[in-house]
Amino acid sequence: MDPMHVSVKCFALARQLVGAEKIDLELGDDATVLILKQTLAGQYPQMEPLLNSSMIAVDGQYVSDAFRLSPSHEIACIPPVSGG
Template sequence: MDVSVQMFAVARDLTGCDSLTMAVPDGANVALLREQLFARFPALAAVAGSLQFAVDQEYANDSTPLVPGQEIAIIPPVSGG
């Protein structure tokens, strides 16, 4: 199944793309998608601890299941003042 992955800030810088479509197996969850992304973009794995994932605009944990057509956002740390 295909899901859409949106990259922001450092994730975009490290991958060189704003968005991409990833094929994941049926029954996949955020953890599996994360593994596939880090295998494809090793530089992204270096900042893995500071990244959050959102599925259809809601923060998600590794066990969140994925379904075809969902939009996943990789969200870096946010700061401001």
């Protein structure tokens, strides 16, 4: 199984917790959003409580845990929003 390299945009508290606007991750080539979240939580344990209430967006749309990722996707971690 070849690894897949993705980068994840981070905003608000997520950005603050990881100290970067974007983080690079290596995932299996059949990785889903759930695996992405588990990998993120493993590498950045400080993110775990926030990840539990965050959504993942792919190419600007919210996706479910079962969504299958590909390296061409633009991935973002979306903590609970507070606009307005």
